[in-house]
Amino acid sequence: MLASKIWANSADSHFVEPADLFANALPASLADRMPKSEKFDGYEILTVDGKQFKRNMPKPNAGMVSMGEAVNARAPGANNPQLRLKDLDNEGIWAELTFPSIGIWASSIDDPVLVNAGVMALNDWAHEYIAGASPRLLPTASLSMLSIEDAVSEVERTAALGFRAVFMPTGTPDSVKQYHYDDWEPLWAAIEAANMVLSFHIGTEPVSADKQTGVAFRGPGGAVLNHSVNTFGGQTCVMQMVASGALDRHPSLKVLVAEGGATWGPFVGDRMNEAYRQHGAYVRRQLSKLPKQFIYEQVYASFQHDESAVAAMQHMGWQNVVWGSDYPHLEGTFGHTQKTLHELFDDVPDYVRKRVTVGAFNELFPGLGEPPADENPPEET
Numbered sequence: 512m513l514a515s516k517i518w519a520n521s522a523d524s525h526f527v528e529p530a531d532l533f534a535n536a537l538p539a540s541l542a543d544r545m546p547k548s549e550k551f552d553g554y555e556i557l558t559v560d561g562k563q564f565k566r567n568m569p570k571p572n573a574g575m576v577s578m579g580e581a582v583n584a585r586a587p588g589a590n591n592p593q594l595r596l597k598d599l600d601n602e603g604i605w606a607e608l609t610f611p612s613i614g615i616w617a618s619s620i621d622d623p624v625l626v627n628a629g630v631m632a633l634n635d636w637a638h639e640y641i642a643g644a645s646p647r648l649l650p651t652a653s654l655s656m657l658s659i660e661d662a663v664s665e666v667e668r669t670a671a672l673g674f675r676a677v678f679m680p681t682g683t684p685d686s687v688k689q690y691h692y693d694d695w696e697p698l699w700a701a702i703e704a705a706n707m708v709l710s711f712h713i714g715t716e717p718v719s720a721d722k723q724t725g726v727a728f729r730g731p732g733g734a735v736l737n738h739s740v741n742t743f744g745g746q747t748c749v750m751q752m753v754a755s756g757a758l759d760r761h762p763s764l765k766v767l768v769a770e771g772g773a774t775w776g777p778f779v780g781d782r783m784n785e786a787y788r789q790h791g792a793y794v795r796r797q798l799s800k801l802p803k804q805f806i807y808e809q810v811y812a813s814f815q816h817d818e819s820a821v822a823a824m825q826h827m828g829w830q831n832v833v834w835g836s837d838y839p840h841l842e843g844t845f846g847h848t849q850k851t852l853h854e855l856f857d858d859v860p861d862y863v864r865k866r867v868t869v870g871a872f873n874e875l876f877p878g879l880g881e882p883p884a885d886e887n888p889p890e891e892t
């Protein structure tokens with residue numbers, strides 16, 4: 512039996528932004544065009560830059576007014592850094608990488624000027640309220656997906672503020688080239704030069720505001736289908752970065768896929784190696800190493816509950832398996848973090864537990880310090 516309390520870093524957590532963030536940060540002419548939600552009995556009207564979308568919602572008597580309010584009711588620290596730190600101490604989480612929660616608007620706005628103003632306001636807020644609250648909280652910088660030039664300058668601006676990671680969606684808007692095209696080269700170069708981690712969070716493919724994010728299937732089994740297929744976008748982003756040679760050209764660039772599990776790393780690497788070898792005659796981007804090696808050296812992946820993820824590190828040689836709590840989301844471990852950590856790590860060697868809970872995260876974000884020592888450390892055997 513391990514120490515009674517296991518400490519871990521989290522490579523996948525979220526803040527819930529205040530509803531008045533844009534009104535407080537932007538001139539009214541821009542703030543008025545940012546997404547707004549008006550709630551009615553059983554539905555909401557979402558207004559995004561003059562376009563209105565009606566979306567069905569659970570009725571308030573179902574105990575939930577909106578997803579955001581449900582999250583806040585469940586975990587009051589979701590948008591209060593001081594309460595959050597108490598939650599983290601209770602749960603045994605030390606440092607966390609935090610992603611935004613407002614996701615819909617970024618892909619529902621067609622105006623690059625408006626999007627850029629929005630991400631700058633969001634990043635300024637995250638810098639002040641998240642990073643400013645504790646060195647344990649690392650916010651990710653959001654970027655415009657409509658202008659690579661704007662994205663590059665926001666990387667440089669947020670790096671100067673102290674951000675250590677960018678958040679990018681697991682897919683590009685229809686009007687923009689996909690990640691395997693060289694159009695993105697200046698952004699990869701800027702992220703690498705800024706020494707920031709390129710973080711893809713799963714389930715963030717752009718959809719218009721009239722579609723619900725994460726709903727690919729309806730009907731029998733829909734909930735399980737939607738959660739399960741939700742993970743594939745992150746793997747595709749990694750395949751694009753490897754196959755196009757982006758990671759080859761930027762050997763210091765580190766990529767994190769958050770929330771998508773981790774056992775896929777070895778499998779996707781095998782699959783890509785097979786393609787590279789067996790279809791060699793058709794391979795148009797020659798690489799200096801086999802694809803799997805880029806995944807093993809430059810790609811990291813976070814999981815929360817997956818029973819097989821630790822084995823990817825212990826038995827398949829992928830050192831970059833990282834744990835994440837997904838606080839405060841429903842898929843996450845809030846309320847049962849210690850139970851989950853014990854189930855994952857009670858029966859594995861110390862070096863494996865330390866690598867997955869702390870070491871791989873600290874390799875991405877060096878200098879954060881170590882979590883408190885485990886309470887009641889196990890006796891030497």
Ligand code: MN
Pocket residue numbers: 523524525610712769770837840
């Ligand atoms: Mn997450």
